[in-house]
Amino acid sequence: MSDRVYLDHNATTPLHPDVVEAMVPVLRDGYGNPSSTHAEGAAAKRLVDRARDQLAACLGAKPSEVVFTGGATEANNTVLIGLSDLPGKIVTSAVEHPSVTAPLEWLEARDAEVVRLGVNDQGMIDLAELEAALASPTKLVSIIWANNETGVVQPMVEIAERVKAAGCLLHVDATQAVGKAVVNFNDVPADFLSCSAHKFNGPKGIGCLVVREGTGCDSLLRGGPQERRFRGGTENVASIVAIGLAAQIAADGLHDRIANYGALRNRLWDAIKARIPDVRRNGDEASVLCNTLSVEFCGAAGDVLLQSLDLEGVAVSAGAACHSGSISPSHVLTAMGRSPEEALASLRLSVGLGNDSEQIDRAAYILEPQVAKVRAAGAS
Ligand SMILES: Cc1ncc(COP(=O)(O)O)c(C=O)c1O
Numbered sequence: 181m182s183d184r185v186y187l188d189h190n191a192t193t194p195l196h197p198d199v200v201e202a203m204v205p206v207l208r209d210g211y212g213n214p215s216s217t218h219a220e221g222a223a224a225k226r227l228v229d230r231a232r233d234q235l236a237a238c239l240g241a242k243p244s245e246v247v248f249t250g251g252a253t254e255a256n257n258t259v260l261i262g263l264s265d266l267p268g269k270i271v272t273s274a275v276e277h278p279s280v281t282a283p284l285e286w287l288e289a290r291d292a293e294v295v296r297l298g299v300n301d302q303g304m305i306d307l308a309e310l311e312a313a314l315a316s317p318t319k320l321v322s323i324i325w326a327n328n329e330t331g332v333v334q335p336m337v338e339i340a341e342r343v344k345a346a347g348c349l350l351h352v353d354a355t356q357a358v359g360k361a362v363v364n365f366n367d368v369p370a371d372f373l374s375c376s377a378h379k380f381n382g383p384k385g386i387g388c389l390v391v392r393e394g395t396g397c398d399s400l401l402r403g404g405p406q407e408r409r410f411r412g413g414t415e416n417v418a419s420i421v422a423i424g425l426a427a428q429i430a431a432d433g434l435h436d437r438i439a440n441y442g443a444l445r446n447r448l449w450d451a452i453k454a455r456i457p458d459v460r461r462n463g464d465e466a467s468v469l470c471n472t473l474s475v476e477f478c479g480a481a482g483d484v485l486l487q488s489l490d491l492e493g494v495a496v497s498a499g500a501a502c503h504s505g506s507i508s509p510s511h512v513l514t515a516m517g518r519s520p521e522e523a524l525a526s527l528r529l530s531v532g533l534g535n536d537s538e539q540i541d542r543a544a545y546i547l548e549p550q551v552a553k554v555r556a557a558g559a560s
Contacts (some may be wrong), residue, residue, distance in 0.1 A: 189532030231424025262397030331472025
């Protein structure tokens with residue numbers, strides 16, 4: 181696998197080597213249950229407490245506000261379903277991740293009212309439309325901070341100010357933003373924030389929901405007293421240790437990482453523009469994650485291009501979702517006004533840990549003939 185170029189870090193990231201090193205002894209020897217009152221349990225509890233401190237510090241939250249979950253899907257579901265008894269509608273956007281859209285559709289089928297804000301052709305929410313939506317009773321606003329497909333970063337402080345002025349609760353899906361942008365729960369007066377370790381070089385299946393002190397919602401997983409009764413179930417101690425360390429590493433190197441990933445992403449885009457005709461970038465270039473490049477290769481079938489790149493050793497993602505074997509255009513790109521054909525011709529390339537400029541140049545070199553081949557096949 182070593183000569184492959186992995187450009188799909190928004191799907192998931194490799195583990196940081198220090199995170200692996202930190203997990204192994206816990207998996208091997210740290211088998212205590214943090215709820216047990218003996219020495220083994222107390223040792224495990226200390227590990228969980230330290231990880232909670234590390235994650236809270238990374239997110240600008242209080243340790244007591246951090247609830248470990250099995251990832252961001254669970255965190256998003258917890259908030260959306262856990263507030264279902266409150267009166268009022270939910271306001272969200274047309275470009276959310278399925279872990280938000282699916283529970284909202286489930287709630288709508290049970291008579292909840294959901295208003296979806298549109299985005300402009302750059303993928304940005306219109307603040308005036310948000311204000312208009314907030315004019316009638318609203319319990320919750322749920323907005324993705326940075327889009328997983330385009331990397332577009334929403335103006336979260338401005339959104340939060342408006343939501344708070346209207347007296348509503350705010351949930352932010354910060355899953356793509358953590359480790360790639362400044363995310364500070366102190367600066368954005370949200371009530372809930374979701375994130376997931378595997379997007380910032382931690383393992384899969386562990387994430388957190390930050391719940392602002394004084395706020396709350398029903399728990400999704402009722403059980404034992406873990407996580408202040410907010411999330412029953414024996415803690416996944418090794419993964420909690422891992423998310424703690426991954427968060428600390430993410431915070432410590434944030435500014436260097438933003439510069440480094442940004443330089444690689446720009447190098448890739450420059451090379452693509454120089455080598456390949458008829459390409460168009462999706463999303464606001466002035467407000468985008470440092471690592472993400474969503475590109476329409478006009479006239480090329482994105483799913484076919486993805487497969488040919490994979491065969492040539494380059495891993496990317498398509499602007500499409502596969503449902504029951506059929507390909508449908510990305511709802512994010514169509515919400516931005518792209519036609520189904522344009523959306524289906526788009527690829528997402530996302531850089532991250534392990535990429536270097538040699539790999540970026542190789543990927544661009546491989547892309548050029550593959551795009552030409554896929555375009556020619558589509559035209560014939
Ligand atoms: C924006 C966003 N929210 C939520 C999720 C779901 O995260 P998890 O895989 O931890 O359930 C993802 C994962 O792709 C994501 O990109």
